[in-house]
């Protein structure tokens with residue numbers, strides 16, 4: 001892994017999180033807009049304190065390709081809406097049945113299952129609406145952007161991963177390759193899409209898009225391996241969600257299959273590969289590199 005560069009990631013993420021939050025607040029109907037319950041529920045989860053990893057990756061990828069965070073912002077916000085929808089639905093009793101998320105009671109615990117389902121649906125729909133605010137660039141039309149998003153969120157990627165995850169839960173002992181199938185879709189797909197959209201908003205070249213895709217694939221897998229590790233090494237308070245859940249529901253995870261030490265080695269290797277993928281940017285991908293390093297070392 002390269003030596004720690006002089007990049008102020010804290011300052012960088014603080015600025016971008018503030019801008020993402022303010023853009024999201026403007027894109028969403030206000031909490032007073034009727035029917036108020038649904039808009040309150042959408043905002044409740046969206047502003048519950050997520051790390052904003054996906055939108056920051058979109059903005060960083062755009063800047064890496066010579067674009068601006070302003071042009072990438074609608075796509076960054078769309079990704080956060082889709083991610084939040086997936087968390088709300090994942091927490092439902094019929095899915096992972098969780099009481100806490102982002103340090104707060106889950107959406108259905110506050111608003112009930114019906115409204116939580118609808119809040120997820122509305123955030124997914126809102127994401128598509130928000131993405132239409134992105135300006136189509138010469139190389140990537142609006143149709144390309146929408147296809148990118150719906151591809152990542154649809155039944156071949158995010159939903160495929162969730163289906164495989166549901167079917168592998170409860171002591172089914174999946175193999176490492178089945179686990180990789182789940183992680184690539186359930187976790188990586190949205191992360192890959194986030195960085196690709198950033199590049200597309202900056203009218204990136206085909207080679208740049210290829211490099212971003214490779215970066216996203218490696219970071220995405222590393223992200224989930226770390227998530228699996230954190231589930232067994234951190235407390236619920238540290239995570240802002242129920243710790244030890246994977247073990248108690250006999251979920252397929254890296255630590256369960258290869259052990260903690262080997263899982264950490266795999267996350268390290270994947271992060272190294274993500275750095276290697278950034279080589280074509282010749283030092284202009286400092287923010288992406290810093291994000292990958294942070295995601296490897298994160299504590300929640």
Ligand code: GRG
Pocket residue numbers: 049050051052053083085086087089090102158159162186187223224227300
């Ligand atoms: C319901 C279609 C559907 C999909 C659900 C999101 C999801 C798929 C499952 C949740 C559990 C899980 C381990 C998902 C993998 C992705 C992941 C680690 C999500 C958490 O992302 P963070 O850490 O969360 O970026 P914050 O709250 O910081 O945004």
